[in-house]
Each structure stands twice: as C-alpha cells, then as structure tokens.
Amino acid sequence: MVSLCPTTLSSPFHSKTLKLNSYPQNANHRPFSLLPLSAVASRSGYETERGFDFEIGDTFFRHESATGRDLGVLAAALYKKKNDNLRVLDAMCGCGIRSLRYLSEAQADFVLANDANEDCNGVIVSNLSTVSSEEEGRWKVIHSVANRVLAERYVERDYFDFIDVDSFGSDSSFFRCAFDVVKLGGLLYVTSTDGFSSGGHRPNHSLAAYGAYIRPLPYSNEIGLRMLIGGAVREASVLGYHVSPLFSYYSYHGPVFRVLLRVNRGKPPHGMYYYYLLQHYGFICYCDCCGNSQAISWDKLGQIKCPCGSDVPDSLVVCGPLWTGPLHCAEFLAEMLSLAGEWGWVGNDTINDLDKLLKRMIDESNPDLSFGFIKLDEIASRAKVNSPPIVTVMNAIHQEGYGVSRSHISNNAIKTNCPMSECIRIVKGLQQQQL
Numbered sequence: 417m418v419s420l421c422p423t424t425l426s427s428p429f430h431s432k433t434l435k436l437n438s439y440p441q442n443a444n445h446r447p448f449s450l451l452p453l454s455a456v457a458s459r460s461g462y463e464t465e466r467g468f469d470f471e472i473g474d475t476f477f478r479h480e481s482a483t484g485r486d487l488g489v490l491a492a493a494l495y496k497k498k499n500d501n502l503r504v505l506d507a508m509c510g511c512g513i514r515s516l517r518y519l520s521e522a523q524a525d526f527v528l529a530n531d532a533n534e535d536c537n538g539v540i541v542s543n544l545s546t547v548s549s550e551e552e553g554r555w556k557v558i559h560s561v562a563n564r565v566l567a568e569r570y571v572e573r574d575y576f577d578f579i580d581v582d583s584f585g586s587d588s589s590f591f592r593c594a595f596d597v598v599k600l601g602g603l604l605y606v607t608s609t610d611g612f613s614s615g616g617h618r619p620n621h622s623l624a625a626y627g628a629y630i631r632p633l634p635y636s637n638e639i640g641l642r643m644l645i646g647g648a649v650r651e652a653s654v655l656g657y658h659v660s661p662l663f664s665y666y667s668y669h670g671p672v673f674r675v676l677l678r679v680n681r682g683k684p685p686h687g688m689y690y691y692y693l694l695q696h697y698g699f700i701c702y703c704d705c706c707g708n709s710q711a712i713s714w715d716k717l718g719q720i721k722c723p724c725g726s727d728v729p730d731s732l733v734v735c736g737p738l739w740t741g742p743l744h745c746a747e748f749l750a751e752m753l754s755l756a757g758e759w760g761w762v763g764n765d766t767i768n769d770l771d772k773l774l775k776r777m778i779d780e781s782n783p784d785l786s787f788g789f790i791k792l793d794e795i796a797s798r799a800k801v802n803s804p805p806i807v808t809v810m811n812a813i814h815q816e817g818y819g820v821s822r823s824h825i826s827n828n829a830i831k832t833n834c835p836m837s838e839c840i841r842i843v844k845g846l847q848q849q850q851l
C-alpha cells in the first residue's frame with residue numbers, strides 16, 4: 417500500500433503515483449480539510465428538495481443549505497442558457513444532491529461528482545441514476561481529495577464551466593487548483609464555514625487562510641464574505657486570473673459564506689486589472705467612537721484617521737486586506753430572479769424566501785452604499801432612544817437624500833452612505849415626532 421503523508425496529498429503532482437479512487441487509509445494522514453467523523457451531521461434515510469426525492473444514507477446532508485443549492489443551480493442554468501454548454505465539477509458532493517440538481521434543473525451536459533469519502537458511492541450513484549444511466553455518460557462519480565481531482569483535470573487540460581467547492585471550514589486551500597480548471601469566463605462557487613475567523617476571534621487563522629488580519633467588527637458576517645472574496649482575488653492574481661463576485665450569500669445556519677466568482681484573464685471591463693485590484697482590494701477601518709466605517713486603499717495606509725478626529729486610543733479597528741468592492745452583480749442577480757420566476761419558484765412558500773433574498777441582494781448591490789451595515793440597535797443605543805421600525809428609519813434617511821437598503825445578512829440592519837451622526841439625528845427626530 418502507498419504510504420501517504422500530508423505533503424504528498426496536498427501536492428497535485430503525485431496523482432500519477434496514486435490510484436484516483438484511493439482514499440487515505442491511515443487516519444493520521446487524513447487531509448486537513450476532512451473533519452473528524454464526529455463533526456459530520458449525518459442522518460440516514462431519504463430527503464426531498466425542490467420536488468426531488470433522494471437518498472442521503474449516512475452522508476453529510478443539511479436541509480439548511482437548500483438556498484445555497486438553489487442559488488448555485490440558478491446561476492449554472494443561466495450559464496447554460498448563454499453558453500449552450502455546461503460541464504460541472506461538484507468537488508465535494510456528499511450525497512450528490514447538487515450534482516443531481518445541476519443535471520436535472522440546470523441541464524448540465526456533464527457532471528463530475530467527487531467526494532473523498534468512498535462510503536458515499538452507493539448513495540451518489542443511486543441518486544444520479546434517477547436522471548440517466550451511468551452508461552449514457554452524463555455523469556461520473558469519483559472519490560479522491562478535491563485538490564488532486566482538480567490537479568488531474570488541469571494536467572489533462574480538462575476544463576469545467578462551473579466548479580462547486582462545498583467545503584468544511586476554510587476553502588482557501590482549494591482556490592489555486594480550482595482557478596486552473598475553470599474555463600475562462602466560467603464560474604467558481606466557493607464556500608467557507610469559518611465563522612470564528614470572520615468574527616475576528618482568530619486573526620492569526622484568517623491571516624494564514626485568507627491573508628487578512630480580521631478583528632471584531634459590528635458587521636462581521638459581511639466581513640466573512642469580503643475576506644473570502646479578497647482571498648480568492650489575491651490567489652487568482654498570483655496565477656494571472658482576475659475574478660469578480662456575481663453574488664455573495666451569508667446564511668447563519670452554520671454559519672455559511674458562499675460566493676459565486678466569475679473567473680477571467682486579461683483586462684477586466686473597468687480598466688487594467690491592477691487598477692481594479694487597488695480600487696477594490698484594501699482595508700476597512702471602523703471607528704468605535706463615531707460608528708463610521710471607511711475603506712482605506714494601500715496608498716492611504718499611512719494616513720489612517722477617522723474624520724471624527726477621535727483621539728481615543730484603540731478606537732480605530734483596521735481589518736484587511738480584503739474585498740471592499742461590490743458584493744454582487746445586480747444584473748446577474750436580476751437574471752437569476754427572472755429565471756426563478758420562469759421556473760415557478762416565485763410565489764409559493766419556500767420560494768418566497770428566495771424571492772425576498774434575491775431582491776434584497778439586488779438592492780444592496782447599489783454602488784453608492786458603503787460596505788458594512790449598521791444595526792438599528794447601534795443607532796438607537798448611540799441616540800439613546802428606542803429603536804424605531806426599520807422601514808420608518810429607511811424612509812427618513814431616504815428623504816434626506818442618502819442611499820439606503822436592507823442587508824440580506826441581518827434583518828435588523830441597513831446599508832447606507834448616511835454618516836452615523838446623521839443617522840442619530842434622524843432617529844432622534846423620529847422619536848420627537850412620536851411624543
């Protein structure tokens with residue numbers, strides 16, 4: 417038997433010495449991204465999602481991830497509509513529900529479904545067989561660590577239109593291999609469940625995984641998305657690719673951070689890539705004293721100071737480097753929403769949430785709105801009043817000429833370019849009107 421060491425596993429170029437279907441036999445040498453079995457939420461039996469009945473056996477499956485799957489399927493289907501061809505690599509497929517949905521709903525021409533755990537094989541094959549027989553060649557199931565699968569595809573020059581990496585913890589170790597296997601113009605759907613890092617509780621870890629030093633901020637879940645995009649942007653630029661987020665989605669079930677990236681090479685639409693990077697890849701500075709946030713570009717790093725002039729020690733919290741640009745592409749989201757409507761996903765109970773989510777994401781794509789969000793509780797506590805209804809606050813801010821939207825991340829928060837001092841004045845005014 418081949419003896420595997422972690423270095424061997426993480427090196428893509430050892431694939432020829434190992435059987436593709438081999439899975440590390442020695443528990444001590446399990447790839448670092450595989451969690452201990454005790455951490456795996458598994459339930460035996462069958463599930464239903466969007467009208468599909470499928471087996472889950474003892475594989476990892478979470479109901480709560482359905483929205484993330486819906487978003488991926490809509491995006492893949494849009495890609496297929498525009499490009500007429502769709503080859504999907506589902507790098508960590510669990511029971512194969514995503515592969516099943518990419519085949520059935522997005523009409524993928526081919527899906528390569530991989531999961532390192534060979535025990536998932538029977539369940540995946542049985543689920544995909546409900547779409548077509550294995551002999552028809554629309555899908556193939558393999559079992560290997562994701563980076564090895566990706567590296568082998570790269571060596572074979574076997575590129576994919578859509579790659580889904582649904583990992584546990586941080587996904588940054590898969591970026592490089594994945595970028596090399598996505599077709600130019602193709603889509604990479606990545607996931608992180610690393611809520612500790614985004615919350616600023618493990619700055620050394622976020623530095624190691626995403627190259628970003630993250631400290632606690634009031635909008636840490638948005639920071640999680642920005643940390644993920646920033647890490648991907650950085651890794652892509654090392655290889656000469658440029659990426660831009662088409663949508664970013666946070667779900668508190670996990671928590672889970674998911675981002676769909678378009679991968680390209682050459683000049684991005686808005687000028688030279690490095691100019692684009694300098695514009696959108698930098699630092700975020702939050703002032704504890706006044707509650708305002710600002711983006712700091714690399715050339716302004718030496719001049720960090722809050723306009724409120726605070727001289728309170730440690731009042732400025734600086735995080736980064738991370739993505740400070742838009743979280744979504746509004747046009748792409750609008751197309752997803754329209755497709756959801758065509759599929760009849762708008763209007764029934766489960767879909768109402770997706771409908772609301774997509775509309776909220778479109779709203780928060782407004783480029784005038786600063787990154788981060790402000791929780792109403794924070795405004796109310798600084799203004800020393802009770803929190804007024806969110807819609808009343810938003811209307812009042814809007815009437816004062818500022819941009820304002822909800823955030824898909826927090827129900828009780830707004831995104832606005834209205835400074836905190838003005839928000840406080842507006843909220844105090846609303847309170848007085850009520851007296």
Ligand SMILES: C[S@@+](CC[C@H](N)C(=O)[O-])C[C@H]1O[C@@H](n2cnc3c(N)ncnc32)[C@H](O)[C@@H]1O
Pocket residue numbers: 447449450451475476477478481485507508509510511512513514530531532533560561562563582583584
């Ligand atoms: C979050 S689950 C996938 C869930 C699935 N995508 C879904 O939507 O239901 C992650 C899966 O990745 C597998 N896995 C973990 N580390 C892996 C690695 N390095 N390479 C390939 N598969 C891996 C696990 O066995 C597990 O089934």
